Amino acid sequence: MKKPGSHKNLLNSVEKAKVISVKKKMKTEKCFQYLAETFKAMSDPTRAKIIYALCQEDELCVSDLSSIIETTNSAISHQLRNLRNMKLVKYNKVGKMAFYSLDDKHINNLFAEGLRHVEEK
Amino acid sequence: MKKPGSHKNLLNSVEKAKVISVKKKMKTEKCFQYLAETFKAMSDPTRAKIIYALCQEDELCVSDLSSIIETTNSAISHQLRNLRNMKLVKYNKVGKMAFYSLDDKHINNLFAEGLRHVEEK
DNA sequence: AAAACGATTGAACAATTGTTCATATAATAC
DNA sequence: GTATTATATGAACAATTGTTCAATCGTTTT
Numbered sequence: 001m002k003k004p005g006s007h008k009n010l011l012n013s014v015e016k017a018k019v020i021s022v023k024k025k026m027k028t029e030k031c032f033q034y035l036a037e038t039f040k041a042m043s044d045p046t047r048a049k050i051i052y053a054l055c056q057e058d059e060l061c062v063s064d065l066s067s068i069i070e071t072t073n074s075a076i077s078h079q080l081r082n083l084r085n086m087k088l089v090k091y092n093k094v095g096k097m098a099f100y101s102l103d104d105k106h107i108n109n110l111f112a113e114g115l116r117h118v119e120e121k
Numbered sequence: 122m123k124k125p126g127s128h129k130n131l132l133n134s135v136e137k138a139k140v141i142s143v144k145k146k147m148k149t150e151k152c153f154q155y156l157a158e159t160f161k162a163m164s165d166p167t168r169a170k171i172i173y174a175l176c177q178e179d180e181l182c183v184s185d186l187s188s189i190i191e192t193t194n195s196a197i198s199h200q201l202r203n204l205r206n207m208k209l210v211k212y213n214k215v216g217k218m219a220f221y222s223l224d225d226k227h228i229n230n231l232f233a234e235g236l237r238h239v240e241e242k
Numbered sequence: 243a244a245a246a247c248g249a250t251t252g253a254a255c256a257a258t259t260g261t262t263c264a265t266a267t268a269a270t271a272c
Numbered sequence: 273g274t275a276t277t278a279t280a281t282g283a284a285c286a287a288t289t290g291t292t293c294a295a296t297c298g299t300t301t302t
Contacts, residue, residue, distance in 0.1 A: 270275100270276080
């Protein structure tokens with residue numbers, strides 16, 4: 001008979017002590033989801049380029065971003081919307097132009113750490 | 122008439138100086154792809170949990186990982202394969218068990234930075 | 243007014259993703 | 273030998289993704 005409430009109880013563990021210890025240190029489901037989302041924000045080449053460009057210049061408009069990244073305004077605009085939803089960029093509308101900038105200052109460190117990792121290979 | 126070889130030339134830029142400056146600093150396509158891949162490795166909750174668990178314990182076998190993360194062996198095994206392909210984890214086969222550990226030591230910093238970011242909210 | 247411009251959007255599409263289920267492999271136990 | 277265990281894998285599936293294309297919305301210019 002199975003113990004109710006946990007389809008995988010500790011009795012089956014190979015190294016019980018380790019399992020219990022790590023389980024105790026585990027973060028919440030929500031935390032891991034948010035963590036995954038944060039990484040996902042930078043997990044597409046186009047978005048990575050946008051973030052990198054905005055690390056070099058405080059503000060850039062959509063068409064200049066597409067000049068830099070060499071893709072269509074539409075593709076950039078769609079990705080900027082994603083980044084906006086993830087609260088990574090904000091924008092400033094001036095006339096018909098939209099100037100985007102990084103919203104989340106922590107993202108700078110995270111991105112730089114990723115870049116360091118890539119370039120150390 | 123359009124200038125050949127570049128479907129988006131600099132003459133269309135709004136802030137030419139910025140565009141040229143950022144273009145100069147741009148990394149290669151390959152770099153951005155690798156960067157995106159690195160972030161993608163951690164962009165799924167299950168993979169994030171695996172990496173977190175392996176940050177707490179040097180080595181964990183598949184069934185203990187699924188005990189900790191509370192999902193099926195199969196799901197874990199599939200994700201471990203992904204992480205293996207991305208060179209983030211390695212494994213040590215002992216009898217019928219496979220002990221997984223982090224392969225890329227830089228990933229520790231990157232992951233910790235992400236966690237710090239999440240927890241500072 | 244019309245035309246041009248920068249940006250946004252929705253629909254469509256192929257491509258990728260993560261899980262489940264069933265099966266397979268390979269090592270150990272009986 | 274058979275049975276059991278730990279892990280791996282392939283197929284199937286729904287869900288998500290990123291781009292393109294066309295159309296649209298505001299704003300500015302003429």
